[in-house]
Amino acid sequence: MLEVTTDWYLTLAAILFSIGFFGMMIRKNALIMFMCIELMLNAVNLTFIAASKHFGQIDGQIAVFFVLVVAAAEVVVGLAIIVSIFRKQSSASVDVLNVSRG
Amino acid sequence: MDFLFVLPIFLPLLTAIFLFLNRKIFNELVTNFFTLNSALLSFAISFFAFVTFALAKFKPISLTLYQWTRTPDITIGFTLDGLSGVMLLLVTGLSFVIQLFSTSYMEKDEKHSNYFVYFNFFVFSMLLLVMSSNFLVMFFGWELVGLSSYLLISFWSQKPAAAKAGNKAFVINRIGDFGFLIGLMIILNTFNTFDFHTVMQSSTNISENTITTISLFLLLGAFGKSAQFPLFSWLPDAMEGPTPASALIHAATMVTAGVFMLVRISPMLQHSATASIVIISFGLLTALIAAFSAMNQYDIKKVLAYSTISQLGFMFIAIGAGAYVAAIFHLVTHAFFKALLFLGAGAVIHSMHHEQDMRKMGGLRKRMPITAGMMGIGTLAISGIPPLAGFWSKDEILASVFAKAGMANELVFSIMYYLFWALTLGAALLTAFYMGRHWLLIFEKDNGIDHSEVQEAPKAMIRPLILLGIFSIFIGFINTPFFHGLEKVLHETLENVEVTHLPEGIALVILAVFSIGAGFTGLIIAFLIFGFQLHKRINLGKFKLESPINLVKDLSSNVLYLNKFGNVFFVSGMKNFSRKVAVIVDGLIIDGSVNFISSAFAKTSKITSATQTGLVRNYVVYFGLFLILLISLFIFTPLVAQ
Amino acid sequence: MFELLIFFLPASILIIGALIVVFAKNPVHNAMGLVMTLVSLAIIYITLNATFVAMVQMLVYAGAVMTLFLFVIMMIGVDKKEQTSDSIKGQTFLVSGVFLILMCLLGYVAVNSEFSWNLWFPAVEYVVEGTPQLIAGTLFTTWIFPFEIISILLIVATAAAIALAYDSKIRNKDA
Numbered sequence: 001m002l003e004v005t006t007d008w009y010l011t012l013a014a015i016l017f018s019i020g021f022f023g024m025m026i027r028k029n030a031l032i033m034f035m036c037i038e039l040m041l042n043a044v045n046l047t048f049i050a051a052s053k054h055f056g057q058i059d060g061q062i063a064v065f066f067v068l069v070v071a072a073a074e075v076v077v078g079l080a081i082i083v084s085i086f087r088k089q090s091s092a093s094v095d096v097l098n099v100s101r102g
Numbered sequence: 103m104d105f106l107f108v109l110p111i112f113l114p115l116l117t118a119i120f121l122f123l124n125r126k127i128f129n130e131l132v133t134n135f136f137t138l139n140s141a142l143l144s145f146a147i148s149f150f151a152f153v154t155f156a157l158a159k160f161k162p163i164s165l166t167l168y169q170w171t172r173t174p175d176i177t178i179g180f181t182l183d184g185l186s187g188v189m190l191l192l193v194t195g196l197s198f199v200i201q202l203f204s205t206s207y208m209e210k211d212e213k214h215s216n217y218f219v220y221f222n223f224f225v226f227s228m229l230l231l232v233m234s235s236n237f238l239v240m241f242f243g244w245e246l247v248g249l250s251s252y253l254l255i256s257f258w259s260q261k262p263a264a265a266k267a268g269n270k271a272f273v274i275n276r277i278g279d280f281g282f283l284i285g286l287m288i289i290l291n292t293f294n295t296f297d298f299h300t301v302m303q304s305s306t307n308i309s310e311n312t313i314t315t316i317s318l319f320l321l322l323g324a325f326g327k328s329a330q331f332p333l334f335s336w337l338p339d340a341m342e343g344p345t346p347a348s349a350l351i352h353a354a355t356m357v358t359a360g361v362f363m364l365v366r367i368s369p370m371l372q373h374s375a376t377a378s379i380v381i382i383s384f385g386l387l388t389a390l391i392a393a394f395s396a397m398n399q400y401d402i403k404k405v406l407a408y409s410t411i412s413q414l415g416f417m418f419i420a421i422g423a424g425a426y427v428a429a430i431f432h433l434v435t436h437a438f439f440k441a442l443l444f445l446g447a448g449a450v451i452h453s454m455h456h457e458q459d460m461r462k463m464g465g466l467r468k469r470m471p472i473t474a475g476m477m478g479i480g481t482l483a484i485s486g487i488p489p490l491a492g493f494w495s496k497d498e499i500l501a502s503v504f505a506k507a508g509m510a511n512e513l514v515f516s517i518m519y520y521l522f523w524a525l526t527l528g529a530a531l532l533t534a535f536y537m538g539r540h541w542l543l544i545f546e547k548d549n550g551i552d553h554s555e556v557q558e559a560p561k562a563m564i565r566p567l568i569l570l571g572i573f574s575i576f577i578g579f580i581n582t583p584f585f586h587g588l589e590k591v592l593h594e595t596l597e598n599v600e601v602t603h604l605p606e607g608i609a610l611v612i613l614a615v616f617s618i619g620a621g622f623t624g625l626i627i628a629f630l631i632f633g634f635q636l637h638k639r640i641n642l643g644k645f646k647l648e649s650p651i652n653l654v655k656d657l658s659s660n661v662l663y664l665n666k667f668g669n670v671f672f673v674s675g676m677k678n679f680s681r682k683v684a685v686i687v688d689g690l691i692i693d694g695s696v697n698f699i700s701s702a703f704a705k706t707s708k709i710t711s712a713t714q715t716g717l718v719r720n721y722v723v724y725f726g727l728f729l730i731l732l733i734s735l736f737i738f739t740p741l742v743a744q
Numbered sequence: 745m746f747e748l749l750i751f752f753l754p755a756s757i758l759i760i761g762a763l764i765v766v767f768a769k770n771p772v773h774n775a776m777g778l779v780m781t782l783v784s785l786a787i788i789y790i791t792l793n794a795t796f797v798a799m800v801q802m803l804v805y806a807g808a809v810m811t812l813f814l815f816v817i818m819m820i821g822v823d824k825k826e827q828t829s830d831s832i833k834g835q836t837f838l839v840s841g842v843f844l845i846l847m848c849l850l851g852y853v854a855v856n857s858e859f860s861w862n863l864w865f866p867a868v869e870y871v872v873e874g875t876p877q878l879i880a881g882t883l884f885t886t887w888i889f890p891f892e893i894i895s896i897l898l899i900v901a902t903a904a905a906i907a908l909a910y911d912s913k914i915r916n917k918d919a
Contacts, residue, residue, distance in 0.1 A: 004751045006867055009792070012755055016762055016781075018846065021729075023766035024722045025839045031817055033718070035765050035778050038809070042785055045801075049794045056868035058882050061797050065883070068804055069894045073901035075809050079816045080908040086820050719835060726842040733849055 009050035017043035030082050034075065041071045105165045107151040107182040110144040110194055111229040118222035125215040134205045137218045141198040144225075148194045152187045160184050160594050164235050164299075175295035181235035184591040188430065189232035189362060192437055196354050197225045199566045203445050204346040206562035207452060217257065217344065224250035228355050232362060236296035237286055240363065244282065244327070247356050248275040254347040255340045267339035274336040278326015285319030288312070302369035313370055317377035320367065328360030328414045331388040335665050337411055341403040345448030348403065353410050353444050354437035361417045361433055365426045368599045372424065382422025382503075386525055389415030391664070393532035397539070398658035401458050402447050405540045409484065410440060412533060416499055419526055423519070424602035425502030427589045431581045432495035434588075438577050439483040439492060442570035446477035449559035449567065450544060460543045467545040469556045472564055474545045476571040481541045483574045485534035486621040491578035493618070498581070500526055501604045501613045508605070527620050534624025542632040583610060750791055754784040771817045775810060782806040794874035 020039030027033055045064045052060025117140040121133060128136075155163065162183035169177040182190070201221065208217050227250050231243025249272075256268030286296075292312055293301045305313060324330070329337040340352050351357070364371060364381070371377055389412045396408035413436050420429035451458055453470060467474040483492040503526060507519030558564070581588035583604065604610055660666070713724075757780060764777030782805050789798035872878070883891060 002748070004747050008751065009788070012758070012788075014850075016758060019759070019762040019766060021722075021726060022839070022843060023762075025719060025726065025835075025842070026766065028719070029771065031771060031813070031820070032765070032774050035774055035813065038778060038805075039762055039765060039781065042781065042805075046785065046788065049789055049792050049797065052794065052874075053792050053872070054867050055865065056870055056872050058872055058874070058878050059886075061794050061874050061879060062883055062887050064794070064797050065800070065879075066890060066894060068800065069898065072804060072809055073897050075812060076901045076905045077908070079812060080905040083816060083820065083909050720838075723835070723838045723842060726839075726846070730842065730845050730849065733846075737849065737853055 006050050006054040010047060013043045013046040013050070016040075016046065030086075031079075034078055034082075038071065038075070041067060105163070106147060107155070107163070107187075107190065107233070108165055108180050110148045110151075110190065111180065111226065111233055113140055113144045113147075114197075114222040114229070115226040116140075118219050118226060121215055121222065122219045125219060128215060130205075130209065130214050133215050133218055137201055137222060138198070138205065140222070141194070141201050141225075145191075145194040145198050148190045151182065152191055155182055155187055156591075160187075160591060162594055166235075173294055174290055175236075175297055175300070176238060177236060177297070178239055179235040179297075180233045180239070181298070182233065183595045184593065185362070185365060185430065185595040186232050188434065188588070188591060190229065192434060193225065193228050193232065193355055196350060196437060196441055197221075199569055200346050200350045200441065200445070203349075203448065203563055203566040204344070206560050207346050207448055208344065213257065217254075217347075220250060220253045220257070221347065221350075224254065224351060224356075228359070231359055234298075236298060237289060237301075238296045240366075241282065241286060244323070244359065244363075245279065247359060248272060248279065248327075251275070251340070251351050251356055254351060255343040257343050257347065261342065264342040267336070267342040271336040271340050274333050275326050278323045278333055281319045281322025281326070283323075285316050285323065288316050288319065292316070298366060302367070305370035305373065310373055314374040314376045317367070317371050317374050318380065320363065321377065321381065324360030324364055325384070326360075327363075328357050328418070329388075329411050330360075330384055330415065330418060331391060332664075332668075334388060334392070334411050335668060338404050338407040341401070341407050345403065345444060345451060348407075349441045349444035349448065352407065353440035357410060357414055358417070358433050358437070361414065361421065361429055364418075364421050365430055365596075368421075368426050368596060371421075372599055378422045378424065380422075382419050382522060385415045385418025385420075385422055386522055386529070387415075388412070389419065389529040390525065390532075393529050393536065395658050396536040397532065398655045400460050400659075402450065402460050402463075402540075402544065403444070403458060405460075405536060406440070406443055406447060409443075409533065409537065412529065413440070413484070416496065416526070416529070419522070420499045420502060423499075423503045423506045423522075424600065425499060425506075426596055426599060426601055427581065427592055428495065428498040428502050430592060431588050432499060434580075435483070435491040435495040435574075435577055438570055439480045439490075439574040442567065442574055443477060443480040443484070445563070445567055445570065446473050446480065449473045449563045452563070453556050453559055460540070462551060463544045463553075464551065465546065465548040466553060466556060469553055470545075470558050473559055473567065474541075476567040477541060477545070479571045479574055481537045482625075484537050485625055486530060486617055487625075488614075488618060489575075489578065491574050491576070493621070494578035494582055496530060497614050497617045498604065500530070500617050501610060502602045504609075504613055505605050506602050509602070527616060530617060531620040531624040534621045535628050538625045538628030539632050542628060546633055547635075751788075754787040754791075757781075757784040758788070772814070775814055775817060778813070779806055779810055782810070793871055796874050796876050796879055 017040050020036045020043060023036035023039065024033050027036065045067055048060045048063045048067070050060075052058065117137060121128070121136060155161075160183070162181055164179060164181040166177050166179040169175075201218070204217065204221070208214050211217065224247065227243050227246030229243075231240055231247060234240040234243060252268045252272040255271050256265045258264050259268075289301060290296060292308060293304055295301065326333045337352055337357070341348055343351075392408045392412035392415060396405050396412065399405045399408065413432070417429045417432050417436075420426070420432060450463070450466065450470065450473060453473075454463065457463070479490070483490040486493045486496040488494075500523060503519060503523045507516050507523060510516040510519055559567075579585065579587075605613070657663070713720075761777045761780030761784065765774050765781065768774045768777060782801065786798040786801045786806070789795075789801065
């Protein structure tokens with residue numbers, strides 16, 4: 001208990017991931033749902049770095065790079081979509097977007 | 103040159119195809135030309151082949167056209183031995199004579215060419231049946247003969263009665279064919295081959311139970327085809343077809359296919375005592391029922407139809423008594439005089455402008471002397487008056503039954519066969535009676551109707567009648583007790599068969615006296631009633647015979663109400679049953695289950711489509727659920743060590 | 745002792761920031777919570793010897809991405825007070841159900857393994873410094889192919905963003 005081992009970091013990442021996940025389920029505002037996605041991605045990044053330290057290989061940090069870039073690109077495109085959708089309607093809620101209902 | 107005998111089989115087929123393709127182009131003259139020449143050619147070739155065969159001391163020849171598999175042995179082949187040679191001559195000869203008659207009878211009919219197409223097709227199928235060397239080809243011929251019969255019975259299809267009669271014939275035939283087919287299956291299973299020769303030779307190694315089973319099933323087929331009880335009601339209805347067709351099919355050839363088949367399998371049949379007793383009992387029953395029903399019929403052709411059924415019963419009696427030569431002999435003689443009688447009836451119908459009720463005829467002897475004379479010869483022949491043909495064959499049958507009684511092992515069998523002999527004698531008496539009545543009602547009895555416009559039949563009808571009349575007189579001499587011609591011919595075919603031999607010497611003469619006596623008695627009674635009008639001259643009220651005679655007349659006309667019974671029991675019963683099946687099985691069960699499945703699908707899809715809400719947050723929840731599933735999978739499977 | 749402190753402090757700030765992101769009402773507060781999370785995450789990376797990555801995270805994530813977020817928040821969603829009560833039937837039920845089950849699972853796992861993780865592979869003894877030289881050495885040799893694809897992805901994303909958010913009315917007004 002007195003030593004900070006790898007599994008502590010993994011637990012932390014898990015907690016961060018679940019908080020982000022529940023945030024996605026609860027919130028209605030599209031922007032805030034995006035931020036919760038960012039939380040989850042960051043949790044994954046933390047896992048990668050912890051694993052990189054655990055195995056003594058640098059590839060974990062390379063993976064973090066890629067995740068970072070992809071997250072940035074995703075934010076760009078996603079925000080563009082949200083902007084163009086919400087130009088049509090004034091509210092930022094996602095609940096009205098149920099056109100694909102089957 | 104040896105295989106010349108196969109040609110007459112396929113020549114009628116080619117003629118039928120040729121006439122069918124050109125049926126709209128040819129007029130009557132051309133059709134007549136082709137068909138008559140083809141029939142004459144077939145007969146000439148058959149005669150030549152038979153003479154060659156006879157000169158080779160009746161050694162059987164076989165020809166295999168095509169072998170499909172080796173074990174089980176399924177081939178297509180033909181054979182010429184004594185039995186098939188006799189049938190070949192009979193079929194081709196009669197086909198020529200009757201076609202000659204038909205050219206005049208079917209004159210100016212709008213379906214003239216169709217008739218000859220069907221006729222030639224029938225001849226082809228019949229030859230296929232008799233010339234076959236294995237059960238399979240015989241079955242082909244068997245089925246095709248049924249088909250041709252249907253086509254010819256319902257020939258004038260605009261008459262609803264004709265169409266119904268055709269259907270009835272085919273359906274009843276089918277019942278018989280069902281038995282035949284099962285018999286074939288058992289044969290293939292037991293012997294692994296269809297070939298007659300092999301089957302007959304190996305039949306000694308098979309248990310008697312199997313032989314009895316096979317024989318009974320094949321017998322069912324023979325009953326259907328040869329119109330024995332209980333499958334006989336189609337034959338009187340088949341008289342709706344043209345008379346020459348009836349003459350060939352329902353007198354001489356198709357209905358004898360059952361008899362032919364049973365003689366073919368006689369090496370196997372002789373080992374089964376049960377089958378022989380069944381055959382003889384049913385044959386006798388049929389003979390008596392049919393003879394009884396013929397006594398009071400008023401249609402000119404129906405009397406002949408019932409007579410045919412009765413005579414076929416005689417042939418079955420002969421087979422059951424083990425007298426196979428006698429059966430074939432009677433087949434041959436019967437073919438001639440029955441064809442003669444039918445063609446004569448056709449001539450009368452034609453001259454009376456298609457009137458068939460005998461009560462409207464009478465006294466036609468003066469107007470149609472030649473026809474009357476020939477039909478008289480036919481009547482005498484069928485009654486068994488010597489030295490005409492029918493006497494020799496019928497007497498041989500009766501003598502064989504008597505001899506079998508003498509040969510029987512136990513007393514009860516002996517008594518049974520003596521009883522059979524007596525009943526057969528009674529049937530012969532009835533035969534003479536109703537045939538005499540038939541002739542007298544047409545030609546002798548004066549009903550006071552004016553027949554001045556009735557003329558003698560045209561030459562093309564008279565000539566076949568005369569030809570057949572001559573044959574009816576002389577054909578009997580091929581197998582008398584003094585000259586066993588037919589027996590020699592059939593010797594090779596019936597090589598291993600125990601044929602019942604006739605008694606010798608004085609016993610034979612006494613038996614002959616009995617059968618002649620029966621024939622004469624029947625004719626005399628008929629003459630007394632219908633010629634001499636005895637019942638009008640004596641007051642029968644004294645003997646209180648009115649009601650029994652009326653009862654007999656009623657039962658006879660309605661065929662002992664057998665047809666009505668069959669109709670109510672089988673036909674209506676079947677219809678009700680099938681209606682119930684249609685409603686319950688088809689409607690409720692099958693439709694119900696299919697509809698149920700489809701509605702279950704629809705409901706399920708409606709329920710499951712409720713998850714497709716289109717809302718993002720719900721889909722996130724689904725992610726969560728699956729995440730839980732994944733995590734628990736990792737926890738609870740042994741792959742992950744904790 | 746020092747190690748524990750250097751772990752727990754950023755960790756708690758991380759958790760608090762995440763909770764602010766989830767539960768705040770004002771979108772700007774959400775964004776601030778996210779920034780808190782990102783910064784503390786960078787600190788944790790430094791303790792894990794991934795120094796270069798931590799710097800990159802500060803620059804890119806907390807710098808560029810959050811700025812973008814704040815732009816869009818200002819443009820769209822800041823005026824409205826959003827109500828957190830959801831209007832989807834059964835959502836509360838489902839969410840709480842999933843939450844409960846997940847907690848139970850995790851609790852079960854924790855109790856079963858007596859609060860200690862049995863990682864299959866033991867940790868290595870040496871320490872890998874996350875220096876730019878090391879990262880560049882691997883990135884441009886072993887991982888060159890994904891690197892190129894990532895660059896294409898960035899270009900595509902930029903083009904997509906322009907295509908999506910392009911408003912021709914604004915453009916025509918200028919011209």
